[in-house]
Amino acid sequence: MKLEVEIQGRLRAIELEPTTSPGQYRVTLDGEVIEVEARLLRPGVLSLVVAGRSYRAVREDDAPAGNGGEVAVLVAGGRFPYRVEDSRSLKARRARSGGHDGPKAIKASMPGRVVRILASQGEEVEAHQGVVVIEAMKMQNELKSPKAGTVVEIRVAPGDTVSAGDVLAVID
Amino acid sequence: LTPFRKILIANRGEIALRIERACRELGVATVAIYSEADRAALHVLEADEAFLLGPAPATESYLRGELILDIARRTGADAIHPGYGFLSENADFAEACEVAGIKFIGPTASAMRALGSKTKARQAADAAAMPRTPGSTRALASLAEAYSVADEIRYPVMLKAAAGGGGKGMRAVARREDLKAAFEAAQSEALRSFGSDEVYLEKLIERPRHIEIQVLADEHGNCIYLGERECSVQRRHQKVIEEAPSPVVGSDLRRRMGEAAVRLARSQGYTNAGTVEFLVDAEQNFYFLEMNTRLQVEHPVTELVTGLDLVHLQIRIAQGEPLPISQQEIELRGHAIECRVYAEDPDNGFFPSPGRITRLLQPGGPGIREDSGIYEGWVVPMDYDPMLSKLIAYAPTRELAIARLLRALDEYVIGGIRTNLGFFRRILSDEGFRSGRIDTGYLDHLLAEPARRDADAETSDQTVAAIAAALFEALRATPASPVQPPAGAWKSAARREGLRG
Numbered sequence: 001m002k003l004e005v006e007i008q009g010r011l012r013a014i015e016l017e018p019t020t021s022p023g024q025y026r027v028t029l030d031g032e033v034i035e036v037e038a039r040l041l042r043p044g045v046l047s048l049v050v051a052g053r054s055y056r057a058v059r060e061d062d063a064p065a066g067n068g069g070e071v072a073v074l075v076a077g078g079r080f081p082y083r084v085e086d087s088r089s090l091k092a093r094r095a096r097s098g099g100h101d102g103p104k105a106i107k108a109s110m111p112g113r114v115v116r117i118l119a120s121q122g123e124e125v126e127a128h129q130g131v132v133v134i135e136a137m138k139m140q141n142e143l144k145s146p147k148a149g150t151v152v153e154i155r156v157a158p159g160d161t162v163s164a165g166d167v168l169a170v171i172d
Numbered sequence: 173l174t175p176f177r178k179i180l181i182a183n184r185g186e187i188a189l190r191i192e193r194a195c196r197e198l199g200v201a202t203v204a205i206y207s208e209a210d211r212a213a214l215h216v217l218e219a220d221e222a223f224l225l226g227p228a229p230a231t232e233s234y235l236r237g238e239l240i241l242d243i244a245r246r247t248g249a250d251a252i253h254p255g256y257g258f259l260s261e262n263a264d265f266a267e268a269c270e271v272a273g274i275k276f277i278g279p280t281a282s283a284m285r286a287l288g289s290k291t292k293a294r295q296a297a298d299a300a301a302m303p304r305t306p307g308s309t310r311a312l313a314s315l316a317e318a319y320s321v322a323d324e325i326r327y328p329v330m331l332k333a334a335a336g337g338g339g340k341g342m343r344a345v346a347r348r349e350d351l352k353a354a355f356e357a358a359q360s361e362a363l364r365s366f367g368s369d370e371v372y373l374e375k376l377i378e379r380p381r382h383i384e385i386q387v388l389a390d391e392h393g394n395c396i397y398l399g400e401r402e403c404s405v406q407r408r409h410q411k412v413i414e415e416a417p418s419p420v421v422g423s424d425l426r427r428r429m430g431e432a433a434v435r436l437a438r439s440q441g442y443t444n445a446g447t448v449e450f451l452v453d454a455e456q457n458f459y460f461l462e463m464n465t466r467l468q469v470e471h472p473v474t475e476l477v478t479g480l481d482l483v484h485l486q487i488r489i490a491q492g493e494p495l496p497i498s499q500q501e502i503e504l505r506g507h508a509i510e511c512r513v514y515a516e517d518p519d520n521g522f523f524p525s526p527g528r529i530t531r532l533l534q535p536g537g538p539g540i541r542e543d544s545g546i547y548e549g550w551v552v553p554m555d556y557d558p559m560l561s562k563l564i565a566y567a568p569t570r571e572l573a574i575a576r577l578l579r580a581l582d583e584y585v586i587g588g589i590r591t592n593l594g595f596f597r598r599i600l601s602d603e604g605f606r607s608g609r610i611d612t613g614y615l616d617h618l619l620a621e622p623a624r625r626d627a628d629a630e631t632s633d634q635t636v637a638a639i640a641a642a643l644f645e646a647l648r649a650t651p652a653s654p655v656q657p658p659a660g661a662w663k664s665a666a667r668r669e670g671l672r673g
Binding site: 001003005007008010012014016025027029034036038040044045046048050055056057058059060061062072073074075076077078079080082084109110111112113136137139141164 | 515517520521522523524525526527528530531533554555556557558581582585587588590593594597629630633634635636637638639640641642643644645646647
């Protein structure tokens, strides 16, 4: 089977072919052929022997990686977020996100509670100016504007509980 | 002298579990308390009895002294172990326990009052003829007084909460014009964190080491010190790595610091475990900083180099037993280093990262101790300190202890939330840390430098990650996935080859 994996911003074409020997795969990665021996140890934990080197790869969660959803694999102490999509939609999305114009959202990077709003709707802000303060685990974090512009929308109020990825404000 | 039969543990997380384990080892039954956010926490699962306190915020749960005391009474607990944080340094709570006839495992309320407040401790240090940092020994009454003390001891100065701990309510002030804002910020943070807005001022010692002495005192007048812990690797005044012994403390300095610490403890009739913190300057002068009247987070490094179990000893002292060891019998062997593993994202300003731990592979093997309160599937709540575990290595030498920690960090996998595990790899590989040239500013300097990367290793890891990602996706083959289920041949081949385990 053929897959396209976007990993750390790099698009990689991978073809997996089972061979006749158990657990053995012929992997073609961006045209390069690599011999891989794989064992699923338990859900989410894979042992790989790649060209004689042994690795343990852990898929971070059970959520699907498709439709723009991002999951990550952990390998050798590194965390590698990835997406798997069919090549057409991936290209379209990359084209869309290429430009810097248009409104930008400030999203909660982590779950927490909104403590303060530092800019009001209609206010002009500089790039990297703080807009919303979130608290989690007794620590406050100022979420900054991704660009210079006008605050067109503030979607939260102090005291609100937010989840990672929630849109807090929109800057245009 | 009646041994305790049941102990209520007034804490949560790794330390509650640590104390439960000690109780089990001593044949003592345990009572856990928990907030609504912690019903599934490990300290609840592992206890003999468990009682709900209330909603998640600490003020509605772990800080409800009267309710906790009431649970102790109802369950017939003989004693309460407060752990660290929460009620551990609350003298009113210790006193309420005394009145109720339930033993508080720690010092008496009066010793805690005399030493727990940093300003009173500074007065006690003067009385015990201990060197301390120049500055005020009482709470500042006003901003005007802050200006006058700072002018007298000269900038840079440090503002600290009298009731403080853990870096809260602390502000370094380099210039006179910054004092007002810092004073107000320190006061409000102190009020928020400790319920008291008392702050004092002391001279800021340039590039000090933070070195502390563990003391143990029984209720029969015996008091000993168990060597030092080097805690200079700090970020925002929070300890990140601790070790014992300190790379720079020789036997003479250790003895002088240890004797000063014992002098202070004795002068206030201190009992049970406590820690006397010092700053040590480049010339090896030491200055009393404060006393922590409780068990410390980093107590395991002392346990490893002394071979003692501090929680066992705390319980035995509280039962009225004399110390089973004398100062002469304390022998330090080997080297121990602890990493405080946090749910936080070093790539995103160390912002806390609560959430579900989806995967957990824990390290083990020779010389590794992991004190944790986590398990796979547990949701790290957003309401408390984000410490997940303490990873501790013990070895004959410092060099080998570092090697063991690095090896254990490679074995340790925590998925689903961000952690600072990678950050420890960086510190432990850094030449400055490895050579022992550390002071409390060390970590800030390291963080100001760009991380050195091994580009070749990263590329090969990324390649492996991409292959793993493809295999995981191929294995998923769920209808929700946009990845088309492979041809029948692939699925049956996968099954045939046992890839699904």
